[in-house]
């Protein structure tokens with residue numbers, strides 16, 4: 795109810811309807827802010843390469859529920875966990891989403907995690923396809939946001955055999971060789987560029 799400027803809303807009284815939405819790189823950059831594999835990139839802000847999304851959805855309702863069915867395609871850019879170079883992750887998802895009154899949302903689980911009523915990356919995967927709505931207006935922003943946030947792997951790789959950075963001198967071993975003798979404790983890799991006392 796706060797932002798009428800939210801472009802990702804569909805009025806239930808307009809259903810059934812077919813709608814397309816585009817998510818801009820500025821917004822994707824905003825949503826991914828604070829994720830380590832995003833921040834590691836040191837990308838400009840706003841980053842035109844942060845990502846993009848396109849949703850193509852059919853909406854319909856059955857009286858108390860609303861449904862969205864279609865596709866979500868796009869990409870996002872995160873850092874390779876070994877060499878910190880950008881990795882482009884493609885999104886191509888089939889969406890089948892149910893919007894239901896908050897009172898009907900699945901009960902809280904043992905761990906006390908609230909079902910998808912809260913925005914943010916804490917939503918469990920099995921809740922992905924169920925979102926609350928007020929019966930009048932469908933807000934798609936949490937859904938779109940999750941397409942990006944939940945697509946970031948724990949340790950993204952630019953390629954399976956990425957050689958990463960030399961833990962001693964920080965050189966990208968995919969593109970250059972250094973004369974460092976032997977690798978030191980890889981846990982020190984993040985300290986690349988730090989001059990070791992000789």
Ligand SMILES: [Zn+2]
Nearest residue numbers: 874877952956
């Ligand atoms: Zn890499």
Ligand SMILES: [Zn+2]
Nearest residue numbers: 960963972974
């Ligand atoms: Zn080296």
